[in-house]
Amino acid sequence: MRRAAASLAALFAAAPGPARADDEIIDDPTVAATPATPPRPPPPRRIWHAELMARATTQLAWEAGKDVLEGRTRARLWVADAPDERLAYTIGVRFDALSRTARADGHFVDGAHTFEARPWEAWVDVALADRLRLRVGNQMIAWGKLDVASAADVLGALDLREGPAVEPEALRIPTPSLRATYAPGERFVFEVAYTPFFTPHRFDVAGTNWALVGPSAPAAARATVTRLRGSLDATSFARVQGDLLALGAPSARPDAGEVGAHATWHAGPADVDLTYGWVRSKVPALELDPALPGALAGDLASLAALQRDVAAGAPLVAARYDRYHQLALDTELAAGPVTLAFEVGYTPSRPLAWLDATGLPRASAAALAQAGARVAWVRDERLALSLEVGAFGTPTRAPAGASWLLLGDARALGYAALLAHAEPFEAHEVDASITATTSEPWSLAVLPRWTYRATESVGVGVGAALFAGPRSEAPTVASLARGLDVVYAQVVYRP
Amino acid sequence: MTRRRLPRLLPLAFALLGGLAWADGPSADEVARQMLARDAFGWESGTLRARLVLTTADGKRDERAFEGASKRAPGVVRTVVRFRAPERVAGTAFLLVERDGGQGEQHVYLPAYHTTRRIAGREREGSFMGSDFTYADLDRRDLRDARYALLPDEKVGEAACFVLETSPKAEGSPYARVVSFLRKADFVPLRVQFFAKDGKLAKTTSTRRVRMVDGKPVVVESHTENATTHHVTDLIVDEIEPHADVPDSAFEPAALERG
Numbered sequence: 016m017r018r019a020a021a022s023l024a025a026l027f028a029a030a031p032g033p034a035r036a037d038d039e040i041i042d043d044p045t046v047a048a049t050p051a052t053p054p055r056p057p058p059p060r061r062i063w064h065a066e067l068m069a070r071a072t073t074q075l076a077w078e079a080g081k082d083v084l085e086g087r088t089r090a091r092l093w094v095a096d097a098p099d100e101r102l103a104y105t106i107g108v109r110f111d112a113l114s115r116t117a118r119a120d121g122h123f124v125d126g127a128h129t130f131e132a133r134p135w136e137a138w139v140d141v142a143l144a145d146r147l148r149l150r151v152g153n154q155m156i157a158w159g160k161l162d163v164a165s166a167a168d169v170l171g172a173l174d175l176r177e178g179p180a181v182e183p184e185a186l187r188i189p190t191p192s193l194r195a196t197y198a199p200g201e202r203f204v205f206e207v208a209y210t211p212f213f214t215p216h217r218f219d220v221a222g223t224n225w226a227l228v229g230p231s232a233p234a235a236a237r238a239t240v241t242r243l244r245g246s247l248d249a250t251s252f253a254r255v256q257g258d259l260l261a262l263g264a265p266s267a268r269p270d271a272g273e274v275g276a277h278a279t280w281h282a283g284p285a286d287v288d289l290t291y292g293w294v295r296s297k298v299p300a301l302e303l304d305p306a307l308p309g310a311l312a313g314d315l316a317s318l319a320a321l322q323r324d325v326a327a328g329a330p331l332v333a334a335r336y337d338r339y340h341q342l343a344l345d346t347e348l349a350a351g352p353v354t355l356a357f358e359v360g361y362t363p364s365r366p367l368a369w370l371d372a373t374g375l376p377r378a379s380a381a382a383l384a385q386a387g388a389r390v391a392w393v394r395d396e397r398l399a400l401s402l403e404v405g406a407f408g409t410p411t412r413a414p415a416g417a418s419w420l421l422l423g424d425a426r427a428l429g430y431a432a433l434l435a436h437a438e439p440f441e442a443h444e445v446d447a448s449i450t451a452t453t454s455e456p457w458s459l460a461v462l463p464r465w466t467y468r469a470t471e472s473v474g475v476g477v478g479a480a481l482f483a484g485p486r487s488e489a490p491t492v493a494s495l496a497r498g499l500d501v502v503y504a505q506v507v508y509r510p
Numbered sequence: 511m512t513r514r515r516l517p518r519l520l521p522l523a524f525a526l527l528g529g530l531a532w533a534d535g536p537s538a539d540e541v542a543r544q545m546l547a548r549d550a551f552g553w554e555s556g557t558l559r560a561r562l563v564l565t566t567a568d569g570k571r572d573e574r575a576f577e578g579a580s581k582r583a584p585g586v587v588r589t590v591v592r593f594r595a596p597e598r599v600a601g602t603a604f605l606l607v608e609r610d611g612g613q614g615e616q617h618v619y620l621p622a623y624h625t626t627r628r629i630a631g632r633e634r635e636g637s638f639m640g641s642d643f644t645y646a647d648l649d650r651r652d653l654r655d656a657r658y659a660l661l662p663d664e665k666v667g668e669a670a671c672f673v674l675e676t677s678p679k680a681e682g683s684p685y686a687r688v689v690s691f692l693r694k695a696d697f698v699p700l701r702v703q704f705f706a707k708d709g710k711l712a713k714t715t716s717t718r719r720v721r722m723v724d725g726k727p728v729v730v731e732s733h734t735e736n737a738t739t740h741h742v743t744d745l746i747v748d749e750i751e752p753h754a755d756v757p758d759s760a761f762e763p764a765a766l767e768r769g
Contacts, residue, residue, distance in 0.1 A: 037721065037722065038719045038720065038721045038730065039719065039720040039721070039722075039727075040718070040719055041666070041667065041669075041700055041716070041717045041718055041719065041720060042667035042668065043666050043667055043700060043701060043716050043717070043718075044667065045666075045701070045714075045716070046716045046718070046733055056748065057559040057575070057748040057749050058559075058575045058594055058595055060594075062594060062595070062600065064597065064600065095601075097577075097592075097768065099557075099754075099755075100557065100579050100590075100754070100755075100756045100757060100760040101755070101757055101760075103768040140768045142757040142759050142760070144757070144759075145757045145758050145759065146757070146758050146759050147759060148757075148759045148765065150768075155624045157623075157624040157625050162623075162625075182622075183622045183623050184621070184622040184623075187624055196759060196762065196764050196765070198758060198759055198762055201583060201586060204762050204763075204764060206764060279763075279764075281615075284615070286628070286763075347627070347628050348628065349615070349628050349629065349630040350630065351630070352630055353630050354627060354628050354629070354630040391627070391630070392630070393629075393630070393636065394636055471596055471597075471598065472597070509597045509598065510597070
């Protein structure tokens with residue numbers, strides 16, 4: 016009935032679209048009439064964007080009955096303009112607000128509020144010649160074909176403060192970079208990028224749900240801090256925490272930057288990419304006060320030396336972001352109903368973490384090889400599935416008979432990740448990821464999220480993170496339920 | 511600018527050019543050749559700005575604005591489509607590469623992930639951005655690599671038309687046959703019917719408006735209705751810039767990231 020009414024209305028409506036006087040109107044009596052399209056000029060090329068996301072998250076599995084409650088609000092404002100195909104630019108800012116508190120023994124403690132405003136994507140992209148483009152400014156460079164662990168993603172800095180529950184658009188951090196793209200022929204593309212000011216991954220050290228020493232951190236890291244807290248007096252531990260918190264902000268100097276090169280060969284049904292990077296480790300390698308391990312072992316002389324260092328203002332923990340060379344080869348091709356991607360990567364020497372006899376993290380140089388594959392299937396933009404498997408391995412043994420963190424005695428780590436997106440009903444979206452690793456201890460993480468698009472601009476959702484492995488004895492449904500670790504509710508507004 | 515063979519600007523538009531008049535009835539292959547040759551604006555490169563207006567059977571409307579650019583090089587035609595609105599799809603971009611001999615490739619850039627991915631074969635049967643067009647419709651491989659037959663002439667309104675039946679050769683085609691009603695005067699496709707593998711009518715695309723641009727007839731509004739769901743896609747071209755100076759570098763997957 017409604018359709019019939021619409022058809023009747025269309026019969027008496029003006030010709031759809033911004034018709035011009037000289038347009039020829041085709042008279043086809045068999046065309047099913049629809050309501051006329053309101054005439055209007057094309058939308059402006061300069062588009063203002065805004066995004067607001069508010070999320071409340073809580074912990075349900077914090078040790079000793081302690082919960083972390085946190086509220087994050089993220090706002091992004093940016094304008095994008097592309098006057099023509101030779102020039103495009105964007106300017107954006109991002110604001111983050113965090114309020115958090117912990118609950119212990121029925122009381123809220125350690126409340127804190129932070130706010131930060133920083134430039135976001137802000138770049139100019141210009142075609143210098145027919146086959147040469149240059150992009151200058153704060154930008155994201157995402158090379159590689161794998162979604163979870165790409166060997167080619169050498170220049171990408173990530174925001175890890177919301178762990179695996181992060182929204183995809185909030186994961187990457189733009190970095191000030193200069194990027195040139197040159198296509199000497201129809202089949203080859205060559206890119207070079209220089210990031211003069213090094214930007215590491217961002218993470219919280221303590222106090223939030225996904226902090227390095229928070230409840231969702233690897234068990235080894237939490238054990239280390241627990242031990243540290245028990246071995247040092249309150250002043251020294253506070254100092255160590257302060258040093259740890261400062262690790263996320265190394266000084267930015269042009270000579271401390273990174274460079275990368277990326278070549279693509281369009282080989283018929285496949286793209287083949289070769290990537291090289293002379294880059295820095297995006298996570299810090301820790302250098303401890305020499306007296307710290309002895310102090311943790313209960314050596315009185317070391318304890319005394321440590322207290323002297325603290326009194327003298329010497330840093331107990333320092334961070335290095337060592338440079339290393341990285342090579343990666345990847346390919347992506349369409350094969351029947353799926354898209355396949357393969358990657359291999361190798362670095363002859365890069366810092367890897369290991370735990371010394373006292374349980375403290377150290378870093379030493381080691382070779383690292385990695386390989387991975389991804390298969391993706393998409394149907395009607397309402398269902399997308401992706402399965403990625405990969406492995407890391409090193410031939411280098413950890414010093415002093417220790418084991419590499421995560422790689423363990425086997426000096427290898429495997430992972431598998433299933434990512435899914437579905438829109439089973441109008442306005443309803445379901446996202447889920449299931450990730451398993453062979454780390455020691457092994458782990459399984461399941462992150463479901465449901466979103467309801469209340470309007471074209473507003474989406475509300477709830478999500479959770481469930482873990483098995485380090486916290487549970489076996490990967491059963493029951494163990495996953497016991498591992499329910501994080502639940503959150505969020506609102507996203509995109510006007 | 512050297513003019514070579516007639517290039518395509520936007521496959522969605524099914525734009526045809528003015529052309530020859532046939533005195534004594536062309537063969538099916540000749541009609542097909544004219545149709546494919548006129549599946550273009552006839553310029554080396556060009557840009558357009560357009561909208562997809564999606565209407566469900568119960569009258570719910572959704573509109574998506576996009577820009578397109580196309581350029582021909584020897585043996586290959588590249589087309590870039592960038593969506594501008596609504597906010598939920600803004601920044602999503604597609605690169606369609608058609609190579610002589612039927613080989614082609616499609617890439618999509620997803621702004622939320624900052625990554626560009628290839629589109630696989632079966633995905634070609636899927637809906638393009640929620641419209642009644644499939645990815646397979648975009649590269650028109652099913653029309654190019656096909657067997658042709660002429661059916662008895664018919665009229666669309668008052669216009670006399672050739673009726674060309676196209677049977678795609680490719681196994682992966684979503685269509686058993688496509689029937690095009692081509693105006694005899696200029697080979698403008700006034701109506702195109704797509705029949706599914708089961709022989710049933712899948713959808714019909716009808717031309718609503720034609721505009722002379724640079725001396726050539728261009729379809730600037732079409733109406734596509736799904737025969738089963740009665741979902742409708744109106745494609746409206748708001749602005750055309752023939753002979754636009756588009757650099758080759760705009761047609762690389764990496765360039766999709768410029769938004």
